[in-house]
Amino acid sequence: MRRYVIKRLAQAVGVLWAAYTVSFLVLDYLPGDPVTAMAGAGMDSGQVDPEQIAALRHEYGFDKPVLVQYADYLGRAVRGDFGDSVATGRPVTSTLADALPQTLQLTGAALLLAVVLGGGLAVLATYTARRWLRQFLLSLPPLGVSVPTFWVGLLLVETFSFRLRWFPAFGNDGLKGLVLPALTLAVPTGAQIAQVLAKSLLTALDQAYVETARAKGAGRWRIHLRHALRNASLPALTVVGLLVGQLIAGSVVVETVFSRDGLGRVTAAAVTAQDIPLVQGVVMFGALIFVTTNLVIDLVYPLLDPRIVVASRRRAALA
């Protein structure tokens, strides 16, 4: 067990370092730089003094050799310091810390909704004996996966905010403002959970142990929930781990449509302004959340299925 944990931890650190390096290289490769972006913010002027640009670039350390910059930033990043945003001058970490609660609220609510809706759909679809109903329910997840998130968002705003006026169309205020964005984000996520869970539930129901349980006289619900669901939830759990990354990415669109302040909006703004320290911070933050979630899931596996420690390679097969 200890070797398993250490190995997973090492992997997590490796992923973080790779995310850092790749994002650094990509940002360095991209044309333009944040300093000209700041100066060019007055699109109307066009007349920027190259000397001033050079002075600013020096102030922010963008004139140093790439390797020095890389080592510099990495050294500070390890200590949790991502420097200051070029656009606003605020420390990157506090910008992210301010935006985090809103995004956690949004993604947390969306994940909860997704698990409840997606899980419920999968269980119902596999439980029902009516063929047409099963077919109908099973056709919903592919639909949910394929419709663009912003379309769902605009449709929900149109119906429940502009027409029925039940919920506000934008803003971060309270539970009411959370409903539509969380639902929007939950649609593709829940659909994916439903797809995976329904498939593995169907597989599980064909297994020998289900027959055994049935022979022992267990009821249909009991077999479905206690035996099949428990075994089928493992692949679904892996998917949830991956979906966390998707939820964070999805928050860019959802936070834009619903004008919510959060990591997604910070990301969009940082990318537009080519605010390199902030983009780097966002990437690392996202990677950290993703890695942590997956680490937790990896560590939960053995509790669900003790065989995993013995053959931890199995995870790849499941995913």
Add this chain to the structure above:
Amino acid sequence: MTTLPDVRSTRWAALTALVTTSVLLTACGSGGGDSGSGTGRPESGGTLTFAVGSDAGCLDPQQVASNETIYSVRQIVDSLTDQDPRTGKIVPWLAKSWDVSSDATAFTFRLRPDVTFSDGSKLTAQVVKDNFDAVPRLGALGTLAQGYLSGVKSTTVTGPLTVKVTFGQPNAQFLQATSTHSLGIESSASVRRTPQQKCGDGVIGSGPFVLKRYVQNQSLTLAKRTGYAWGSSRWSKKGEAYLDELVFKVVPEAGVRAGSLQSGQVDAISSVGKANEAALKGGQVSLQRRANPGVVFGLGLNNSRPALKDARVRRAILYAIDRQQIADTVFPTGTRPATSILAHTTPDYTSLAPDLTSDAAKAKPLLDAAGWQAGSDGIRTKDGKKLGLTINWIPNADTNQPALELIQQQLKAIGVQVTLKQLQLTQLTPTLQSGDYDAAWGNVTRADPDILRSSFSTGLANFYRIPTSGLDTALTAQAATTDTAKRKQLIGQAQQLIVRNAYYVPVVELQTQLGVSKRVHDLNFDASSRLQLHDTWIG
């Protein structure tokens, strides 16, 4: 108008249209609703909620250049002067009066005696000096402000309330510059802070509103300054503003802004595009529009490129473009095709409409005469080389791509092959500086015709690589005269020279379009087509 293929292939546009169309249906169904009390007499009090599309993340008017942020931060500061949007005339604000030396190098302002900043400090000549001395230190962070003061020799306090600004060279544009948000006056304590601090924490001004709360990317709240009594001479209300509070909400999605206005969740919205107009017509909303003054949207040509060096080729491009079609197809209703290099709202604008009528029949012989022969694929060639033009553009407006795709078709009709090259926002200036480009799409907002000198004088940046000519003489002379009639004549001459030589191909005037609830009154554009909210009231 012929039906053109929808060039905006993005799903966004289609969906926005879908959403807003259904909003329109709802609006038709809901009928009257709550209309204003309708007394017609201005009332004090109330909150105006204004949805804007973006947040520049900076609260300092001297640094901000994004229209949508200027709407809000402009209300915090007053300026030395104001500009009448109808006449272009400069009128008193913080300065009661002023003198300009006959060679336009020295500007003396006499300040009102009763002005205080919201931190309690008084407006004195020293405060103005502190402001103008600090502006050059903004450097690249405050390009607009810094540009207005470039060439300043000294700012001197000549009396407790008299301040004199002296330039090394004649600089007639400076008087108008003092009316802009970029040279809005901040308290001395505020000026002493670093540009970054002013950006992040805001500034102390003497304006009719003060900053109350700011959440980046979310909202900006301003409260009425009680006791305010030094408004611009052109405002209709004396003393304090009508509104108690202004709330600017950042709502990036255009369809959501339109729906929020139509459903009464906000009172006004910015950046209404063509796709959202239908949703907002009728009912409780009106559309307000005004062309931005300054250099119109068009193609800045690199006049040093072999093909473009030939005036016949440049003029062929000028004639080939159907401005009316572009304005009607792509831009919001009411957008005017360019009738000069300057928009019609710019002071000293001269109509050159006859020079800018589209006529492909005139364009083709010009290219023939220049030696460009039509090839089998319709594209002209000369000495085995194709007549191609790469237009560089940046995605700073939704209208850019469809407008350019239309231009591409129109130029193809006379045998010019156009390639569109999208640049990152940050790549444009370096590209123009390098001189390695054919053409660039853009515009410049400025309510003073001196913008022609900044853009076309060969002594300055000269992005378009124009050869020295009589144009320089006219541009330099207009900056040196305080005689309004003479300046108008020189500016007229400069416009003619630019258009007739086709150094730049004017296409359409940029129009600012707002959606405003009918409950809101006197929400007025200033001379730069931005907003003045002191006189605004709800009722």
